[in-house]
Amino acid sequence: MYSFKNDYSEGAHPRILNALIETNFEQEGGYGEDRYTRNAIELLKEKIDRTDVDIHLLSGGTQTNLIAISAFLRPHEAAMAASTGHILGHETGAIEATGHKILSIETDDGKLNPSGLKEALDAHTDEHMVKPKLVYISNSTEIGSIYKKSELEQLRDFCRENNLILYMDGARLGSALCSYENDLSLSDLPNLVDAFYIGGTKNGALIGEALVICRDSLKEDFRYHMKQKGALLAKGRLLGIQFSELFRDNLFFDLATHANKMAGILRKALEEAGVQFLTHSPSNQLFPILPDAFIAELEKKYAFHVWEKVSEDTSAIRLVTSWATKEDEVTEFIKEMNKLKGY
Amino acid sequence: MYSFKNDYSEGAHPRILNALIETNFEQEGGYGEDRYTRNAIELLKEKIDRTDVDIHLLSGGTQTNLIAISAFLRPHEAAMAASTGHILGHETGAIEATGHKILSIETDDGKLNPSGLKEALDAHTDEHMVKPKLVYISNSTEIGSIYKKSELEQLRDFCRENNLILYMDGARLGSALCSYENDLSLSDLPNLVDAFYIGGTKNGALIGEALVICRDSLKEDFRYHMKQKGALLAKGRLLGIQFSELFRDNLFFDLATHANKMAGILRKALEEAGVQFLTHSPSNQLFPILPDAFIAELEKKYAFHVWEKVSEDTSAIRLVTSWATKEDEVTEFIKEMNKLKGY
Amino acid sequence: MYSFKNDYSEGAHPRILNALIETNFEQEGGYGEDRYTRNAIELLKEKIDRTDVDIHLLSGGTQTNLIAISAFLRPHEAAMAASTGHILGHETGAIEATGHKILSIETDDGKLNPSGLKEALDAHTDEHMVKPKLVYISNSTEIGSIYKKSELEQLRDFCRENNLILYMDGARLGSALCSYENDLSLSDLPNLVDAFYIGGTKNGALIGEALVICRDSLKEDFRYHMKQKGALLAKGRLLGIQFSELFRDNLFFDLATHANKMAGILRKALEEAGVQFLTHSPSNQLFPILPDAFIAELEKKYAFHVWEKVSEDTSAIRLVTSWATKEDEVTEFIKEMNKLKGY
Amino acid sequence: MYSFKNDYSEGAHPRILNALIETNFEQEGGYGEDRYTRNAIELLKEKIDRTDVDIHLLSGGTQTNLIAISAFLRPHEAAMAASTGHILGHETGAIEATGHKILSIETDDGKLNPSGLKEALDAHTDEHMVKPKLVYISNSTEIGSIYKKSELEQLRDFCRENNLILYMDGARLGSALCSYENDLSLSDLPNLVDAFYIGGTKNGALIGEALVICRDSLKEDFRYHMKQKGALLAKGRLLGIQFSELFRDNLFFDLATHANKMAGILRKALEEAGVQFLTHSPSNQLFPILPDAFIAELEKKYAFHVWEKVSEDTSAIRLVTSWATKEDEVTEFIKEMNKLKGY
DSSP states (O other): OEEOSOSOSSOOOHHHHHHHHHTTTOOOOSTTOSHHHHHHHHHHHHHHTOSSOEEEEESOHHHHHHHHHHHHSOTTEEEEEETTOHHHHSSTTHHHHTTOOEEEEOOSSSOOOHHHHHHHHHTOOSTTSOEEEEEEEESSOTTSOOOOHHHHHHHHHHHHHTTOEEEEEOTTHHHHHTSTTOOOOGGGHHHHOSEEEEEOGGGTOSSOEEEEEOSGGGTTTHHHHHHHTTOOOTTTHHHHHHHHHHHSSSHHHHHHHHHHHHHHHHHHHHHHTTOEESSOOOSSEEOEEEEHHHHHHHHHHEEOEEEEEEETTEEEEEEEOOTTOOHHHHHHHHHGGGGGGGO | OEEOSOSOSSOOOHHHHHHHHHTTTOOOOSTTOSHHHHHHHHHHHHHHTOSSOEEEEESOHHHHHHHHHHHHSOTTEEEEEETTOHHHHSSTTHHHHTTOOEEEEOOSSSOOOHHHHHHHHHTOOSTTSOEEEEEEEESSOTTSOOOOHHHHHHHHHHHHHTTOEEEEEOTTHHHHHTSTTOOOOGGGHHHHOSEEEEEOGGGTOSSOEEEEEOSGGGTTTHHHHHHHTTOOOTTTHHHHHHHHHHHSSSHHHHHHHHHHHHHHHHHHHHHHTTOEESSOOOSSEEOEEEEHHHHHHHHHHEEOEEEEEEETTEEEEEEEOOTTOOHHHHHHHHHGGGGGGGO | OEEOSOSOSSOOOHHHHHHHHHTTTOOOOSTTOSHHHHHHHHHHHHHHTOSSOEEEEESOHHHHHHHHHHHHSOTTEEEEEETTOHHHHSSTTHHHHTTOOEEEEOOSSSOOOHHHHHHHHHTOOSTTSOEEEEEEEESSOTTSOOOOHHHHHHHHHHHHHTTOEEEEEOTTHHHHHTSTTOOOOGGGHHHHOSEEEEEOGGGTOSSOEEEEEOSGGGTTTHHHHHHHTTOOOTTTHHHHHHHHHHHSSSHHHHHHHHHHHHHHHHHHHHHHTTOEESSOOOSSEEOEEEEHHHHHHHHHHEEOEEEEEEETTEEEEEEEOOTTOOHHHHHHHHHGGGGGGGO | OEEOSOSOSSOOOHHHHHHHHHTTTOOOOSTTOSHHHHHHHHHHHHHHTOSSOEEEEESOHHHHHHHHHHHHSOTTEEEEEETTOHHHHSSTTHHHHTTOOEEEEOOSSSOOOHHHHHHHHHTOOSTTSOEEEEEEEESSOTTSOOOOHHHHHHHHHHHHHTTOEEEEEOTTHHHHHTSTTOOOOGGGHHHHOSEEEEEOGGGTOSSOEEEEEOSGGGTTTHHHHHHHTTOOOTTTHHHHHHHHHHHSSSHHHHHHHHHHHHHHHHHHHHHHTTOEESSOOOSSEEOEEEEHHHHHHHHHHEEOEEEEEEETTEEEEEEEOOTTOOHHHHHHHHHHGGGGGGO
């Protein structure tokens, strides 16, 4: 049974495994003080085109979010996130476990904008309420949408005016930046957000997220926070080697481009079959709305998430493509759409 | 420059890397719900000879310690540890960051015993003080000593009488169990402690610790704690594959035996050279006391930790061997001891 | 300017101050181990008609909520509350600061019911989300509504079936129990909820809330939690003396009855003037909807909260009466309603 | 049985109770926004002779310590305290419960000095350990000793050089400042420490500690922290009225002077009887060493703490005097010393 369940169903890109083998017997320092980590950071700084950022390699998205947010905030300060935000509903209260409330902001498209933030700020007026301080956004979002440069500029300006920290969860940043609708580059980000991370796990690495801290005041002592939360790997080389491989040339973007291309084929076929989508997603997650009976048939051959009930007899499902998705399998899957008319 | 600095200087045992490659394109469930993790857990249960334990795979020692201890304790309860305990001085207050005090107990040999624990219990009498509840021990300890079966039996009995949780940090459990002085087997542990972990990172894995929860009351909802602290890897297979490889035969013990053998060669040579040791260590960490001037010479060729000042002109250094330590390099190092007389 | 802003604008009922004076020079044990605290607890147990509950005296509502909830929950467990719940929006993230998420449930009347809870439970299915465990209700609620016995029975049954803890914030329990619509008595509560508190601060005490823990499994070591959170007063007698005075006869209920009576006069006059209310409140908080221009006039003579905008040119205000509200002032205020026709 | 157990055995000085009665029916704002609190803060600023400090009124010592320290520190930063420090052993891990480790420093006299601090700093060198940041001292200390101005100057200088926060727990500051050995005044403190509190509870108030924040960078948003930890009393007037009364003239110092005078009579009598003391205490706590058999006799007539075993058949007891201690009772107690020769 082929799976479109997520973008972390397979291992890692073979080049990454090869790099692990090639470097395996080199003796190196522990806890991120190894040549591979240093090299990865240098490569990332080049791609980002900024030497004044701090970069740390971590293992996963929840870990990165909880360490960054708890390091950036004082105890009474809160994060704000779209109601679909990953930190709100899918991280087991990881942020609250560090002591911080997350304010949920309703959105149509999974993206925050100044007016939603302003409403939240206006509702928090004194010391009987938390102080909203950090804006959490994800790109691409949990429902596949992506931020345009102008949208981020508006958020940035609003955040600066209101002394807020703008933080971007980039678990699927690769797919966002390689989207056909994208107008951002990696080097734009430090001018737009205060911190962001570049997701490796969902784009061909075994594990690994690269946190980029752009605002100076957020940089101090960050490795203490990593260690305190159990995120400094003894063999930090494991992260360094992977990011070195992903960014020594264009591999990171190539992998995301492949994932997007596979999603594009699916999207086109679904559209041609007259399928509606729950969300507008120009990235590697698609949310087609299908008859429940048809979904039941599809589930016999394919693995995917049934996302949510849409009407009496239809639901949206989530199809995710990745660096490893096989075009043959996509083609096979599309053939199933022919049967859709029967439902 | 060859390094005896630690047992995580190299990557992973080649069999582990091969296993990663062989399984790489299999699609699997995320977050530890994959066949490799299930298989690793089955293999571990066989080696432990108990089917009623819960086993979880985590990434590192600090992460495992902080999740286990914070999951096991209520807010007002404290851990007790030897003053040399890793959680006390080398984890950046990770346990305190989850809200729990650690009571430090002085020891001669890095090992706790009932009398030290009793003293701590007797000093904590009411609600104006924390309630000591969890006993943290490590085997081997941070200074290389190991627990004998009878010592653990005494601790177990004391803990049961006093309603305490006995938790063993097994970052270097392999070396402990393969020590020439050891009388414990893996299958003894569930009868002796309430939870323990089997360290992979320091015994040939890229990352990975296998937490074994033996006491029923500590098992409930443990995966929630893992997720909340950022420890559920999307590609949990990375951990499952490694532990499957380490435990599908005797590899885990073979690697530890190698590390101990290398330490044994060093120990013998140092003893023959008349060197004293800071601690009695029958495992893969040695703490020889050497003249500072000689240490300075050694540092030109070898990497190691200078552990602590012992007298005006001598210090203890720490030499660590591992699964990857080359016998040739040990032989070379020993030759340096001939020069010791000159100091 | 007379204030209807809240029910804690004055000091304490004179009998309480007299009791402080009369007992002032008796030497007593500290931290709640004094005869007055013991006496208060005995009196409370009599009124509650249960000897098997544990009772603790604390200083304020936020303090009581945060200590109770954090003591009752394990780290991954969450509270559920009506979106108007005090812990959600008016306690500066106090619960989250202890590590626990609060799930917000929309309601019409500030009261939770099984169907709202069920929806929240159904949405939290696995370890990637918090585990809903504690149901926070307040009686009277933040918008003046009160729970009927049958409603609490339904909640209790739902909580038992779903292994949830039912906790009642009784900051204004006096007013609720003395409401003309109430069908509950203090002695019903241990059969309905797992823990609740009886609010003193808003019913005639200087400070003080009496937490009643009914479920055995929640009782253990509670004083440790109080001390750890800074809630054990050295002169615990201050709380004991007050609750002794409030409950040695019917004073507590007499004071609440007075507050409700004053609210009743206001309510009747407002209704007669044709005023609509934002919420149905049979307790000591009223939320009349008035023209903004009229509110502006009222504000020249009276202090009160403007609660929320209702339409283009009307808003709801909050009028709170208390044990100390003077009937003369209420009568004066009502006269203002004659002017309402002009708006 | 007369008690020398502590300085919070009685209620409050009668002037305080009278002030509560006189102000009782004035309507005032809640949560510290009342005229009495404002007045108390003004009076305190005058006594301290500084207008640029921030002052907050809180309920108790543990509450003040935990809120101040957790507000001042970032997550990875630790406090340092003398091993006898109240926060280390007598506050149920309240500081750790906010996430911060406390480093224990051994002292002879309960007082910290630069050399002890330097040793702790030198042992904490990198991100694998907490970062020592706040120095907790108490004056008078838990064993009755007091700081001289020169000692505080040395601590201040050391803290400035090392970028540390110097925080003074003043639960018994009154007794310290009124000691015959004292050379400090209240107005010296802002030049010496970054924050301190003036203890009311142990010097004649029902409850109440006045926290004075001197360093600008520690002031921001402090009321948020108070609210989040449950320390903003709805009837903040209770604190304001008390501190207004204590500081509208010399009452605070008069009360401390009385306590010290009573201790002085006891000290002299004990010295004349040839009794040795466990610590040098020029304040209101005395630690005489007495034969255990004699202590057993004393316990029949007097309440006090047996502090610690000193030899086979002697122990130190703690005698505490207060604003309320009766000279007649002291005289009676002293007569018992005549019997001492028999032991």
